[in-house]
Amino acid sequence: MNRVEGRDKVTGRARYAFEYPAEDVAYVHPVQAAVTRGRILSVDATDALATPGVLAVLSCAEPPALGSREDAELALFQSDQVAYRGQLVAAVVARAPETAREAAEHGVRIGYDAEPHDVLLRADHPGLYTPEKVNPGMPAETRRGDVEAGFAEAAVTVDATYTTPTLHNNPMEPHATMAVWEENGDLTLYDSTQGAADDRDTIAEVLGLPPERVRVVAPHVGGGFGSKGTTRPNAILAALAARAAGRPVKLALTRQQMYDLTGYRTPTIQRVRLGADAEGRLTAISHEAVEQSSTLMEFAEQTAAPTRVMYAAPNRRTTHRLVRLDVPTPSWMRAPGECPGMFALESAMDELAVAAGIDPIELRIRNEPDVDPENDLPFSSRNLVACLREGARRFGWEGRDPRPGIRLDGRWLIGTGVAASTYPSRRMASTADATVEDGDFVIRIAAADIGTGARTVLTRIAAETLGTAPERVRVEVGDSALPRASLAGGSMGTASWGSAVVRACEALLKNGERGTADTTEDVEGDTGFSRHAFGAQFAEVRVDLDTGEVRVPRLLGVFAAGRILEPKLARSQFVGGMTMGMGMALMEQTIVDERDGGFLNHDLAQYHVAACADVQDIDAVWIEEEDPHLNPMGAKGVGEIGIVGTAAAVANAVHHATGRRVRDLPITPPKLVG
Amino acid sequence: MAEMTLRVNGSVRELDVDPRTSLLDLLRERLGLTGTKKGCDHGQCGACTVLLDGRRANACLALAVACDGSEVTTVEGLGGAADGDEPHPLQTAFVERDAFQCGYCTPGQLCSAAGMLAERGPSAVTADLTDDPPLTPEEIRERMSGNLCRCGAYVNIVAAIQEAAR
Ligand code: FES
Ligand code: FES
Numbered sequence: 001m002n003r004v005e006g007r008d009k010v011t012g013r014a015r016y017a018f019e020y021p022a023e024d025v026a027y028v029h030p031v032q033a034a035v036t037r038g039r040i041l042s043v044d045a046t047d048a049l050a051t052p053g054v055l056a057v058l059s060c061a062e063p064p065a066l067g068s069r070e071d072a073e074l075a076l077f078q079s080d081q082v083a084y085r086g087q088l089v090a091a092v093v094a095r096a097p098e099t100a101r102e103a104a105e106h107g108v109r110i111g112y113d114a115e116p117h118d119v120l121l122r123a124d125h126p127g128l129y130t131p132e133k134v135n136p137g138m139p140a141e142t143r144r145g146d147v148e149a150g151f152a153e154a155a156v157t158v159d160a161t162y163t164t165p166t167l168h169n170n171p172m173e174p175h176a177t178m179a180v181w182e183e184n185g186d187l188t189l190y191d192s193t194q195g196a197a198d199d200r201d202t203i204a205e206v207l208g209l210p211p212e213r214v215r216v217v218a219p220h221v222g223g224g225f226g227s228k229g230t231t232r233p234n235a236i237l238a239a240l241a242a243r244a245a246g247r248p249v250k251l252a253l254t255r256q257q258m259y260d261l262t263g264y265r266t267p268t269i270q271r272v273r274l275g276a277d278a279e280g281r282l283t284a285i286s287h288e289a290v291e292q293s294s295t296l297m298e299f300a301e302q303t304a305a306p307t308r309v310m311y312a313a314p315n316r317r318t319t320h321r322l323v324r325l326d327v328p329t330p331s332w333m334r335a336p337g338e339c340p341g342m343f344a345l346e347s348a349m350d351e352l353a354v355a356a357g358i359d360p361i362e363l364r365i366r367n368e369p370d371v372d373p374e375n376d377l378p379f380s381s382r383n384l385v386a387c388l389r390e391g392a393r394r395f396g397w398e399g400r401d402p403r404p405g406i407r408l409d410g411r412w413l414i415g416t417g418v419a420a421s422t423y424p425s426r427r428m429a430s431t432a433d434a435t436v437e438d439g440d441f442v443i444r445i446a447a448a449d450i451g452t453g454a455r456t457v458l459t460r461i462a463a464e465t466l467g468t469a470p471e472r473v474r475v476e477v478g479d480s481a482l483p484r485a486s487l488a489g490g491s492m493g494t495a496s497w498g499s500a501v502v503r504a505c506e507a508l509l510k511n512g513e514r515g516t517a518d519t520t521e522d523v524e525g526d527t528g529f530s531r532h533a534f535g536a537q538f539a540e541v542r543v544d545l546d547t548g549e550v551r552v553p554r555l556l557g558v559f560a561a562g563r564i565l566e567p568k569l570a571r572s573q574f575v576g577g578m579t580m581g582m583g584m585a586l587m588e589q590t591i592v593d594e595r596d597g598g599f600l601n602h603d604l605a606q607y608h609v610a611a612c613a614d615v616q617d618i619d620a621v622w623i624e625e626e627d628p629h630l631n632p633m634g635a636k637g638v639g640e641i642g643i644v645g646t647a648a649a650v651a652n653a654v655h656h657a658t659g660r661r662v663r664d665l666p667i668t669p670p671k672l673v674g
Numbered sequence: 675m676a677e678m679t680l681r682v683n684g685s686v687r688e689l690d691v692d693p694r695t696s697l698l699d700l701l702r703e704r705l706g707l708t709g710t711k712k713g714c715d716h717g718q719c720g721a722c723t724v725l726l727d728g729r730r731a732n733a734c735l736a737l738a739v740a741c742d743g744s745e746v747t748t749v750e751g752l753g754g755a756a757d758g759d760e761p762h763p764l765q766t767a768f769v770e771r772d773a774f775q776c777g778y779c780t781p782g783q784l785c786s787a788a789g790m791l792a793e794r795g796p797s798a799v800t801a802d803l804t805d806d807p808p809l810t811p812e813e814i815r816e817r818m819s820g821n822l823c824r825c826g827a828y829v830n831i832v833a834a835i836q837e838a839a840r
Binding site: 002003005006007008009010011012013014015016018019021096097098102170171172173174220221222223225252254255450451452453568569571572573575576577578579580603604605609610611612613615616617618619 | 703748
């Protein structure tokens, strides 16, 4: 099925947050902190206020009244303390965007008392501590057996440290909001968000309004990848600015501002230790992750979490330690935890395969667990081995010579690599409403379509449940006024919303007019199984002997993700994730300015994401998987697993091509020459 | 303010613009043509690509006043009908091939592809520089690399362009 909103997107009719028309609209432009830690001593906005067309200036000189300051990233202008370079410290509202920007950049003078800062993550940082929980509420540490004894009895061991850099989500649509205060004091926000209902609740709480007086509208969102999963300062700033200016206000963060204000993936330092007997059976696994958060708030990424489910081993341990630095608060980025964690684990498995002289696919198959290795729960379904075998067949793995650095084609060294993927299959409670209007079916649910194809897949799910054609179903999403639904995140969208849509449609079939559903109870019953999607990724690389340039002529993903509901759209999700994973492997990194704080390469000219010429043959396929323990559709999410394992597959292929093991992403040319 | 004339998707507009206004902001904020997107405002992403006097250009890098007397085609006018009801073959192919996800880079990809298909001559990946090369996937990938897609729809974008070019 083609995307139901496809026509709107190719004709320019699909409206994103910044694009709604409003009478007499004004624009707000942020002023960002010019020091990395310290105190604001003075705010002089005389020049800005004297600029024709300027309507208001906001800053901590006159803290706006808020209902809650609990989320320190959203408690705008409440404190004179600066927690990181680039933090919002003031803003100018003006009739024209050019005026707001010019006045913000030149008309507001802020005096600071700067203090020494600390922005660099190190494994020996004295401030490291173990958080109570890691995202999304998992234990920070797990232990089973005696890992030291397991390593002592091992015939082969790997002990290696892998590092991943700060990464930025960089959705193509900047974080944007238009805020409109109605005459009765209600607030409408057109906001680029991954969850209208949660966004509405957060905004209402921060502003001190009852939630029913706030409405968030977001039918089309230009990507988020986690960065629009939580409310961002742009939403609060637009609301405050609109209140101050007495008219609707629009705000789109600039690409540069997005780096400071919309979250990012924490850098990680991961030590992985593996011990195995002579046949490659793991005797011990240890995965220790070191990562950062801000001084404002704790966000602890679950980097070592995938190691808890991947391989059997009697002795095992995972740990997370965190240090609070003078940096923005990290947040969700596509597959938080699994993505950086599986780079480390799957690189280490490749190193173990090399050390033990065992084929890396065979090594993984030998360590396949019968049950979840940490909690002994049965897997609802687990087809990693099938993915590895099917991938090996399609990719032409058989007969691969494992010796590194021996295949030369002209000036190109050639290698192949494999890595596994995994991602949890969870769902959250949602509600939905199904009615018949003018003979057609209308489904209403405050789901979000951020490019995942949610609108389309829910149309299909509703049509199947109702026994009708998709053309007779209209699905409304992206509005907090619709029945409450969970956000688009954690690959939970289809499972969560689909469950509610199925139940609502079933109820409609029963009474013929209208059906509503609330899946709270269904979701509470989701116990008793370990639920995860799995996959295997295969990469072929060519490495230029002289320059160290890496090209990826082939990337293949084979996934086991339950029932695939919309093949065309699912494939786009898998391939999109793999494309981002290839960028992570080879080019993506945000460089922290150790001397001055903040990020150095905060734009798309210097933060490289994969471009069209970087992508050659990327393909994704899947195996048939029946899983009755998930949800009425039997579906696992597909939005994130595609990025999990790609970087390791590429790094393992680079090792096979060159004999060089790059443990520090991204694999840039200097790491391969000299 | 400066007076200027612009022909946009076939209709002539007489305008009074702030000399600081980019062509992109003029289209989006003044003319209500929000199909053209702003991804970076610095010529780094291609989301704002339009056809300016028939050639593809980043509207964020053009000052509106410098376009006085020019002809601009945006995604809204790509199909030739002002209401977008006659889709350009590229638009049809993008939908059929699922050449987008969030859709935010899409208008830029479409205008860029339309401009690219009208271009002649070799590119950086053409073996023979005296050649006017056939439109291989490699040529498309090279020529479309000014248009970033964070959703990672490149594989399908290339397939859609190939299909539309047939
Ligand atoms: S907005 Fe013009 S190139 Fe990015
Ligand atoms: S479709 Fe989302 S950026 Fe290209």
